[in-house]
Amino acid sequence: MIGAGVIGLSVAHELATAGHQVTVVADTDTAETVSSVAAAVWFPFRSEQGDLADHLLERSLTRFNELSIIPGAAIEQRTGTVVERVADQDRSWARFLPDALEAMRGQLPPGALSGVRATVPVIMIPAYLPWLRQEVAGKGVIFKQGKVNDLSELGTSADAAVIATGIRGGELLGGDSLIYPIRGQIVRLANPGLTEWITDEDNPDGLTYVFPRREDIIVGGTAIEDSWDTALDLETERAILERASKLVPALAEQPVLGRAAGLRPARQKIRLEYVSGYDLPAITAYGHGGAGVSLSWGTAERVLSLIQELN
Template identity: 50%
Template sequence: MSRVTVVGAGVVGLSVAHELARAGHRVSVVADRAAADSVSGVAAAIWFPHDVDHSVTVLESAAVTYRRLAELAEDPRTGVSLRGGTVLSRRPGPDTSWTRAVPHTEPARPDGLPEGASGIRCTVPLVETGAYLAWLRETVTGLGVRFRAAEVTSIAELSRQDDAEALVVAAGLRSAALLGDDDVSFPIRGQVVRLANPGLTDWITDDDNPGGLTYVVPRRHDVVCGGTGNVGSWDERVDPEVEAAILERVTALVPALAGQPVLSRAAGLRPGRAGVRVEPVAGHDRPVFACYGHGGAGFTLSWGDAARVAAMLGPAGS
């Protein structure tokens, strides 16, 4: 079997490790943060290609991931379920290209929508991040994947310490610096507050809300309420004023949330880039592959892009 090291243990890195191990490679994952401590653990993790371009390649990966997550939803241990909800738009001619990756969509009934808004109803996978990331790590460990906790400061240094025959860089925001990427990569700060669930099942997203990005994503035991999209901010602290503004927007959108107790709160940095990068990277002493720049769509593109990386490497021994 060939030896492959994956840099990064978020949802993308773990998905890549899974697909490579399934293809027969001997895989190691090296990262300084566990998935739950990365932005993957902060995400509302509802399927939607957010903060990425809607290119043909991106939507193909989104469709592959949709199908895989829909299959996983049949196993309650994964923490994946299929949930109905509404994508709101408050502007004329909204981009609906993402609907090509969804089996069925329909216009939302105007009653109940904010004044002047339109909506698209659909059913998409929703990932309970705590359960899913734990299940995914347990699954890849069962496939023989090994984990090492370390900060990777350069690919050259890793190459000197590692006997892998190939490297995959899936380290989110740090990937560009590791690979000397000249394209613009940047943080997109996201903040959420998680409320007790008063019995909600449907999700709703409102990217065009006049007060800022707004979404309500009910899970089994809480409701993830957001959010923010502060491009260029490296601040991972929870801001009380931002939280108050989020709560004001979500309760206006979903009045049933008013007065619900706060269960937890978090902030994280989405790995933004001019475009998702999944390709071989020349100039190294062994094959190196990039898989990063997923913006707010790490869960949405994870399985599709992991399959693309596995196809580039081919089966073990090839």
């Protein structure tokens, strides 16, 4: 298993639970991965659309709902609003949510056409990822720190290699011209007690979302395609805070607790397949765009099926 972001850890969990011996190799501490930057709200933002993706999303929702009753997993069910400013917005995700309802006019910002109100799992990622890693270690999975430069380094002692390497997905497979970054920048503000989230993707001033966690609030954002820039831009941050405070006035004057930028590993189609031609059978699991957390458990289940099909 290569990669210890949310996809690698979820896959390792699934394989170990099914009785496989798993070793995870990763060159970045989990807390430094793109996964640790995620908001992380269950929602299909800038990710594959279609039947397979819907299945992964639905399965992940079911798994997060189950995990939300385990206190250590740090997942909470939170209600919020998806603001719509263009006609015929994709609402396919809403059919998985039993309480999804048309938003009332008073629940929407000026200029919005419509919106959906729904309750979704919000994954408190700073607590969830360490919890998941501990669960995985408890199942006997071995973690190794290091970079894999070539799949041949793994030898032939394993039955398969799973490549869950996010934006670097193609590197071990001779390149992948279909993967590209979507740069995201967020600010972390102190939380004065908010629980409701809101996302306003087509805000004329720019993508805007507010996702309260427990002590902090993730405020975003940007979605810049093909930008590899991970440096923080303070002018961008100022603009994010300005438009977010217009949407949620309670944010004004809240102290900044932190800031981050990350590259969403985007691909028209998530690469979730068996790749031949290597010493070990290789299974790919990357390209989840802005929804890697939201698709993680469905992806892990699919990788387990692909591994089972090998035998």
